[in-house]
Amino acid sequence: MSLENFTGGRYPLLKNCFDELVATDGSARPPASAIARFIAKHGDLELCKRQLQLNQTISDMGVCFTLYADGANIDRAWPLDVIPRTIPSSEWQRTSAGLKQRLAALNLFIDDLYNEQKILKQGIVPAELILDSKNFLAPCQGVSPIHGVWANICGTDLVRDEHGQFLVLEDNLRVPSGVSYMLENRTVMKRVFPELFADSTIVPVDDYPAQLWQMLASLSPRGEHVPPCIVVLTPGIYNSAYFEHSFLAQQMGVELAENHDLFVEDDRVWLKTLRGKRQVDVIYRRIDDIFIDPQAFRPDSVLGIPGLIAVWRKGLVAIANAPGSGVADDKVIYSFVPKIIQYYLGEEPLLQNVETYLCQDPLQRSFVLANLDKLVVKPANESGGYGILIGPRASQSERDEMAMAIKANPRNFIAQPTLNLSTAPTLCEGMLEPRHLDLRPFILQGADLYCSTGGLSRVALTRGSLVVNSSQGGGSKDTWIINDEG
Amino acid sequence: MSLENFTGGRYPLLKNCFDELVATDGSARPPASAIARFIAKHGDLELCKRQLQLNQTISDMGVCFTLYADGANIDRAWPLDVIPRTIPSSEWQRTSAGLKQRLAALNLFIDDLYNEQKILKQGIVPAELILDSKNFLAPCQGVSPIHGVWANICGTDLVRDEHGQFLVLEDNLRVPSGVSYMLENRTVMKRVFPELFADSTIVPVDDYPAQLWQMLASLSPRGEHVPPCIVVLTPGIYNSAYFEHSFLAQQMGVELAENHDLFVEDDRVWLKTLRGKRQVDVIYRRIDDIFIDPQAFRPDSVLGIPGLIAVWRKGLVAIANAPGSGVADDKVIYSFVPKIIQYYLGEEPLLQNVETYLCQDPLQRSFVLANLDKLVVKPANESGGYGILIGPRASQSERDEMAMAIKANPRNFIAQPTLNLSTAPTLCEGMLEPRHLDLRPFILQGADLYCSTGGLSRVALTRGSLVVNSSQGGGSKDTWIINDEG
Amino acid sequence: MLARSVENIFWLGRYLERLDDTARLVNATSHLLIDSHKDTEFGWPVLLEVMGQDSAKVLASYGLEHQNRQQLAQIEQAVMQHLISNIDSPVSIRNACSQLRYNARTIRQLLPRDMWEELNKLDSFVQQQCVETVSRQQRYQLMTEISRRCQMVIGTLDSVMLRGDAFDLFTIGRHLERADMVTRIMDVMVLQTLQPTQLKRPRFRWISILNALGGAESYQYYIANNLAGAAADAIDYLLCYADFPRSVSYCLHRIAASGKALPNSPAILQQVHQLQHLITEQAVTELSTVQLHQLIDQIQTGIIDLHQVLVDIATAEQQPLTA
């Protein structure tokens, strides 16, 4: 069942872009049919009303992210577009299988790197790529966390190419954020669009906190017969993701600790509670590796919990993600992931990478330098969209600058073709227009593997823009996995 | 300080009527100057807005009266006009002195009637008027309540004649009601017009419940050293004045009892409480005499508290107003009140009566019958405005009917000239128009005499109408005694 | 206070809580159906059963068939009308609110002015807003607002009402009603998954119900801290977790605390203790669904008895007042 013309043909599909809700003939794709009917029935004005109601709900619910501006921190309301993004459940099942496969392989890879280093010895991945990386942390060598899993929580960014195929853009293995917005987006949408939920079969997402808790509990050094003490470790109330930290602690029913709430004594980590010190089993840390223990990483730092890494190395506390996981979160390593999957699992990757040129490789580097105006160049070790050159939109001087940076430190850059990211109808000044978006699902691995139902869809609100980060003006959409299997 | 033209001259003063707020030259009277300034500044639209706000406040506060309609009882919102009625405090002091004088005399009169009957023996009041009256209750003879006071709470209806002089229209000595609306009107007005209260010095009215309690406490048979148990006795939740009964009980911090909550045992009256029976000292009854004790008055009645009157006669419980007080609440007796005051107090009455013709007197009766088209005829023993003939507005057949009724039972009728009741600006369909009104102050007598600050102003909402009763479509106004003595 | 007022103040508490609980139940069910949870076959008529109504009979009175899959939209409409707007329905929000107002009016002298005002506002809000034509979209907001306004009455009361018999009776009424409603909800949870041959019960989660009861996070806390052993589920939580103010256990605790100072408190406390004993006698986690259903039945009987004991405290012979 699809509507002939989405919004009566007024929706300006972009050429060479896959639209999530609207087929090339202008009709609504089947999972979006309920939305199309709603729009056809109620019109744009009702959408605007709902958008206002939605904004109010977000304000009431206190869903926000924190920005630094002039030294003061400001809570900004979380931006959510009124039109959801739909994905058929059959497609999602294949995708999530690929995501789990990928995380399983990456964890085998990290565990190998800090122990036997078979993959380096066999030259599948060039050893110098790893051993020279600042993300390869010496204190982690010889450790094997429980279940052999290092990156327990992974946020993988997916994009669709012009054919509608999901491609992996990057793996976030350190402290990926956004899952709280995925959950809150759904809560908001249920309040604002209850009738749409009645008309489609939308798979719930609210399982995530319980799954996260269960995964973390499965890491407890004291085993499953002692109720584990789990804490979320946050840099504090001024951190940009503080909302998420407190949200997850609240949803899981665990404490939200800062560094100085924890201390090491007698080879154990302790939490300072009102009723005395309590032994901590699992730390879900939302702090970068190098700030968690000054004894291990930055002796000059006042941050961190002195002695934590030593306790962790002895297996007397679990840290998720484990320190050192970031070694696999590198855009150069990224290009090796298909090989990594084949190596450890003996399987073909279910999800494809975006074509990637390594600037370290002289041949590929010359190609990149020659085609800077067509490619997207990314630093290997930044996140949040910073430091990226989008060739076709950059000025000549920006390109020249990038060329020099590449030549100075080729290991630090990769390049990819400019993708025609998929679009979805987005309410822009009262009209529905196509806007580019990506998708960040969240994959958990502890004793078991779990993938969130859909994920966080981030959308670039500026026409033609590919920048989806909320810190840079991006918005979001609720992601609906629509049951299409009866 | 007065405004030249109240509402810019658009206010249509009635001829030959005193207007409470507006002088004959169209300027605001001094106590109304703040109101006039408000109207001049904000205009009619603001008045309408405030009226809406006022109505909402009344609904929120649950201020209502109960009407029977088709056997069901319906709570109706209490009608309050947005424009207050103002009286200068100097005038009010004279008036309240007159009211207290009047009640003191009436109580001496009642006490005399049930005991020595000096006034009858001396022929000042014709004995048959009293002894034949159904309001003269045999069981009350020989009783003298504490302080010699029978009517502890009196609601005296005042009107102004065309010269602006206050005249007494009637004395309500049984269960006068309305004081709760006087109090609630003020509360509502304070919320809706706080700025007006800032601009004038309006004497507060909220002392009344404490004064009422104190008066009732002064009646306690156990004296002032035992905390008295006082109850308000109500016919029940379907009574038209139930709102007032529960309001006064709440404001005084005493129980609101129905008949079956009380019983007589061992020469005492008891209240059935959750924690056992409690001896009652004072009953503020809001039930007619004849329904309070079937043993004394109506053996066939299932209502009432059997044995109550016997306990009262022994002085072991106080009842306010005392049974039998109604003997002085009779429009024929009314005409003798000036004489009663002179007889008992040796003073000239401070407040005048309306000129009254007794149909019992043959000479006066012929005058009445000959002038039925000019007079107002009232039954001697009805309240609430029922049974009244307003001659100039009645049809010939109505007048004929009344003539027959008078001839059949002359004792039962009095007649008064049609008064040009005073008016006050009232918001009628968005415009201020003059509407007739009266005033019911409340006078208390126990150990002391007290008169309420102003009273309840009732206003006839229909153009030209003189009927102010809320059960017949009348409204009300807050009554502001404005300090004019610095 | 008057002996006669006991029932009114007690019912005032019950109806206020019923209003709140019914609104929460409607939202919980709507969300449950929104999510089309796979672990249940919750349908609209079940809501009527929770409220103690014969769903087939009620639907017939709206001209509908109980199990007719073709009439789903009309059944939803009818059930909602019956629970929200139909003043003649004994379980509608409008009806509960009228009863609330009636009882308040009868004992107005016992209520602080602010509370009386809040009750008036609540009543006029409910009578104006709970109309037949409430759409699904408005429903959520409406139910939430009704719950909020009930909370406001409670807050006002906490802030200004004199502590004493009336306050205690009101508090007991609220918590008795709450225990009653929570038990009904649990019963339906159990009945929906009850299979005659099943000995071990499935793990109840019912996140929507817990959400509507404001207990989703504290349930997670309960589970995360393993407060009743690894086998605990939403049933244990709602029955036994005394720290959660909507658990049966908490309600009984509050009733006992408020009943202590009332006349005839031994009779009240004895009845409460019997109920508490029922719950603590054996580990609830160990029960099969059949046993659970029986336990819930026993609790409901106990609640009815407790109600009677409370109402009767005022009808005892009138002894002279002491103290």
Added chain:
Amino acid sequence: MLARSVENIFWLGRYLERLDDTARLVNATSHLLIDSHKDTEFGWPVLLEVMGQDSAKVLASYGLEHQNRQQLAQIEQAVMQHLISNIDSPVSIRNACSQLRYNARTIRQLLPRDMWEELNKLDSFVQQQCVETVSRQQRYQLMTEISRRCQMVIGTLDSVMLRGDAFDLFTIGRHLERADMVTRIMDVMVLQTLQPTQLKRPRFRWISILNALGGAESYQYYIANNLAGAAADAIDYLLCYADFPRSVSYCLHRIAASGKALPNSPAILQQVHQLQHLITEQAVTELSTVQLHQLIDQIQTGIIDLHQVLVDIATAEQQPLTA
């Protein structure tokens, strides 16, 4: 809960109560001035004194003179700005609300979702509505609405928040603040009528204050039932009448009840008992205004000490957790 969170949850309670009490105080004073009661010379600057501010200094910061009868309207404006809208004023409603939100944000994981949402709504309401240009007419409605919304938070909390340390600390914070504010109000009542040579004190009635505190009817009940002897007045009532939930005596009772289960409860209870002893040591009705003023001073010192004891319970040496 975390040791660090003790202060936040405690302040959360205090600020919520402060918000409510300040709104009530503003309305009480406005009504007092409206009625131009003869038994007092209550002026706007007194409000600043109640809030512990130096009124002359504050008014100077608004460019006004303290005692200037010519500037009455501007003084009212300035005092109201200082108490309502001025975010930089330490005693403004907006400031209290920002502090409330800050503390809530810091311990959000301890708060039920519904309560968090109510606090957000309260904050955005206050920040939007408490602006400089609130007219006298709007003021009453605004203050009432703020009080109502505070009640709603309390009601929500009562309905869904887990009972435990956090709940106890919050409750203590609320009642400590309430006792503090009521004592301040009393102090001003006393100071306003304090004459050095006076030995017997005049009978305080202060119906507007009682009305704003929701206690006018129960005060009448207290007097009508002669619960503290014939000489009792509003001071006795606010200080000693333990059944009234805004009396100092009630607050202390609640603090003791909530403090009982906390760690280091002996220290808390000892401090509360000292305060209770102060009040009950001698009949308050017997005190002269001078003695009364001294007593209130002592109570306020005791409240400050109690606050410190409470805040300190978390900073004790970390012993292994038991139970």
